Amino acid sequence: MKLHNISLGNLKRRKGKAFLLGIGLTVGVAVVVAMTGITSKMKLDVETKIDEYGANIIVAPKSEEISLIYGGVQVTDTSYGIEELKDSDVLKVWTIHNNKNISSVAPKTIGSYKISDISYLIVGVDFDSEFLIKKWWKWEGERPDSEYDIVVGSTAAGRLKLSPGSKISIAGKDFVVSSILYENASQDDISIFMNMKTAQQILKKEGRVSMIEVSALCIGCPIEEMVAQIGEKLPHAKVTPIRQAMTLRMQTVNQLMRFSVAVSIVVVIIGSLFVLISITSSVNERTKEIGIFRAIGFRRTHIITIIMTEAFVISLLSGIAGWIMGSLSVSFLALQMLGIEGIFYEPGMLAISVGMTLFVGLLSSLYPALKAAKLEPLEALRYI
Amino acid sequence: MMIELKSVKKIFNTDGVPFPALKDIDLILGRGDFAAIIGPSGSGKSTLLSIIGGITNPTSGTVIVDGILVHNLSSEQLSDFRSKYIGFVFQQFHLIPFLSALENVMLPLSITRKKDNEQKGLAMARLEDVGLKNKSHNLPSQLSGGEQQRVAIARAIVNEPPIIITDEPTGNLDSVTGEDIMNILTELNMKGHTVIIVTHDEKVASVTKRIISLNDGIMSFK
Numbered sequence: 001m002k003l004h005n006i007s008l009g010n011l012k013r014r015k016g017k018a019f020l021l022g023i024g025l026t027v028g029v030a031v032v033v034a035m036t037g038i039t040s041k042m043k044l045d046v047e048t049k050i051d052e053y054g055a056n057i058i059v060a061p062k063s064e065e066i067s068l069i070y071g072g073v074q075v076t077d078t079s080y081g082i083e084e085l086k087d088s089d090v091l092k093v094w095t096i097h098n099n100k101n102i103s104s105v106a107p108k109t110i111g112s113y114k115i116s117d118i119s120y121l122i123v124g125v126d127f128d129s130e131f132l133i134k135k136w137w138k139w140e141g142e143r144p145d146s147e148y149d150i151v152v153g154s155t156a157a158g159r160l161k162l163s164p165g166s167k168i169s170i171a172g173k174d175f176v177v178s179s180i181l182y183e184n185a186s187q188d189d190i191s192i193f194m195n196m197k198t199a200q201q202i203l204k205k206e207g208r209v210s211m212i213e214v215s216a217l218c219i220g221c222p223i224e225e226m227v228a229q230i231g232e233k234l235p236h237a238k239v240t241p242i243r244q245a246m247t248l249r250m251q252t253v254n255q256l257m258r259f260s261v262a263v264s265i266v267v268v269i270i271g272s273l274f275v276l277i278s279i280t281s282s283v284n285e286r287t288k289e290i291g292i293f294r295a296i297g298f299r300r301t302h303i304i305t306i307i308m309t310e311a312f313v314i315s316l317l318s319g320i321a322g323w324i325m326g327s328l329s330v331s332f333l334a335l336q337m338l339g340i341e342g343i344f345y346e347p348g349m350l351a352i353s354v355g356m357t358l359f360v361g362l363l364s365s366l367y368p369a370l371k372a373a374k375l376e377p378l379e380a381l382r383y384i
Numbered sequence: 385m386m387i388e389l390k391s392v393k394k395i396f397n398t399d400g401v402p403f404p405a406l407k408d409i410d411l412i413l414g415r416g417d418f419a420a421i422i423g424p425s426g427s428g429k430s431t432l433l434s435i436i437g438g439i440t441n442p443t444s445g446t447v448i449v450d451g452i453l454v455h456n457l458s459s460e461q462l463s464d465f466r467s468k469y470i471g472f473v474f475q476q477f478h479l480i481p482f483l484s485a486l487e488n489v490m491l492p493l494s495i496t497r498k499k500d501n502e503q504k505g506l507a508m509a510r511l512e513d514v515g516l517k518n519k520s521h522n523l524p525s526q527l528s529g530g531e532q533q534r535v536a537i538a539r540a541i542v543n544e545p546p547i548i549i550t551d552e553p554t555g556n557l558d559s560v561t562g563e564d565i566m567n568i569l570t571e572l573n574m575k576g577h578t579v580i581i582v583t584h585d586e587k588v589a590s591v592t593k594r595i596i597s598l599n600d601g602i603m604s605f606k
Contacts, residue, residue, distance in 0.1 A: 001487055001490040001491065001493060001494040001500070001503055002494055002500075003494060003495070005487070005494070006480075006483075006491075006494065009480075009482045009483055009487075010482060012482065013481065013482035288478070289480060292474075292478045292480070293491075294439075294463065295437075295439060295466065295472050296466065296467070296472060296491060296492045296539070296540075297463050297464065297465075297466040297467025297468070297470075297492060297495065297543075298463060298467075298495055299460050299463040299464070299495070300459065300460060300463070301460075302495055376439075376440065376459070377434075377439045377440070378434050378439050378440040
């Protein structure tokens with residue numbers, strides 16, 4: 001027989017009270033896990049949507065000319081009086097101090113070209129970085145994998161009567177349509193995307209870049225600093241951050257996260273009080289029992305050990321149960337609110353849940369345990 | 385000499401009003417003594433018992449048990465003293481309701497370094513001494529009053545304490561069962577334990593070798 005046998009025996013005897021205390025702690029933990037989980041899912045969702053939104057930073061030549069416009073960038077037919085961007089400028093972007101925050105650098109050489117008397121935008125790209133940055137692109141066909149594969153916007157394809165696999169001749173060169181983009185209500189619809197070197201040849205802009213789209217990895221990255229750093233590397237370029245549209249949404253998410261933290265703190269405080277009151281009530285009911293223990297030679301530390309062991313067992317089980325309940329809640333809420341399927345499974349959160357519950361449970365039980373230990377046997381036995 | 389009380393006084397303060405429970409008690413009990421402390425309700429019997437048993441310290445005076453200055457011991461030292469020297473048997477048995485008879489007897493051993501098997505062996509032996517070996521797995525609620533008191537006695541002696549202190553051991557039992565209990569206590573005394581019984585029952589006291597009378601906190605001997 002050890003002291004923990006006494007603790008476990010008492011929990012078995014007072015199943016109802018132990019269960020109520022456990023349920024209280026479990027629900028508290030579940031609320032904290034659920035709030036933390038769902039706000040982090042929302043944060044991730046917003047960050048993902050920012051990625052899907054495309055570039056955070058646009059690098060373009062400083063220009064006053066007005067011509068065809070792509071992504072807010074002025075596409076000019078002449079190079080007179082303008083210092084254009086070069087192929088080597090693309091590499092310079094990767095050398096900034098915060099280059100670890102860069103997700104993708106997608107250069108473009110843009111120009112207009114007439115096919116059957118209708119002007120279309122020819123956009124020379126690096127397809128790998130372009131597909132990375134344009135996550136909202138949906139297409140019919142295959143991704144281009146050769147120098148003469150092209151991707152055509154929906155409006156352009158309709159006018160030119162193109163479909164995946166069609167052949168088209170542009171500036172005396174034969175191209176194969178690898179894919180047709182679905183309509184996305186942007187200039188992509190009237191664009192023909194091709195290998196950059198090929199586009200530069202057709203547009204007679206060898207080695208020149210019309211604009212560079214830069215995508216930063218996350219919301220927390222220092223966009224303004226990165227803009228300044230790119231500007232330093234490319235003093236002849238106009239570097240512009242694009243964040244306004246997502247700022248409000250992130251403010252909302254951040255407010256929600258702060259609210260989530262506040263609610264979690266309140267839940268923890270209420271949980272602590274609940275444990276304190278429950279254990280104190282339990283100790284009061286066991287005054288006689290404690291008197292017997294003390295009379296037969298139990299020290300104060302033995303009494304404290306018995307009560308704290310009971311608190312430990314309840315807290316441990318509640319932490320685990322609360323994590324399970326909270327995780328299932330997150331999975332359900334993520335599906336309902338964000339359309340995200342799948343079970344929320346964060347093993348790290350289990351350690352935090354159990355740690356937090358043990359901390360709250362043991363700390364709140366300390367006062368009643370000390371109070372019980374201070375009971376003098378004669379005083380306790382008077383209850384007999 | 386086993387137990388010596390000299391000029392022991394105990395004053396309780398109830399809501400600021402002092403109440404002298406014991407007044408100048410002088411008492412010597414030898415090893416192997418079998419004594420009864422008798423007196424009416426409120427005479428200070430239980431208080432005297434609790435001082436001898438190290439449950440509470442006197443307000444003044446000295447308490448020496450087996451050479452130990454019990455009145456000078458701290459709370460934790462008193463716990464250790466009780467564990468080693470005293471076996472208590474209460475009027476209302478006071479078994480732990482969610483522990484079996486065997487586990488109740490093992491209770492004093494749970495704070496020793498004895499291993500589980502050794503604890504079990506000692507507890508079963510004591511249950512056998514009191515004739516309850518076949519009810520070791522019964523809960524207190526499944527035992528009669530007499531059986532519960534026998535378990536309480538087994539619990540009191542499992543640590544082999546030299547002194548057994550009982551407070552109205554037959555108070556809640558019928559006469560036949562009470563006689564059984566007194567026989568067990570007599571046997572324990574014959575084995576060398578010092579047994580002190582607090583009782584208001586003259587018949588119970590007559591079984592003992594010494595009768596100490598207590599009235600309004602003042603002692604006299606019969």
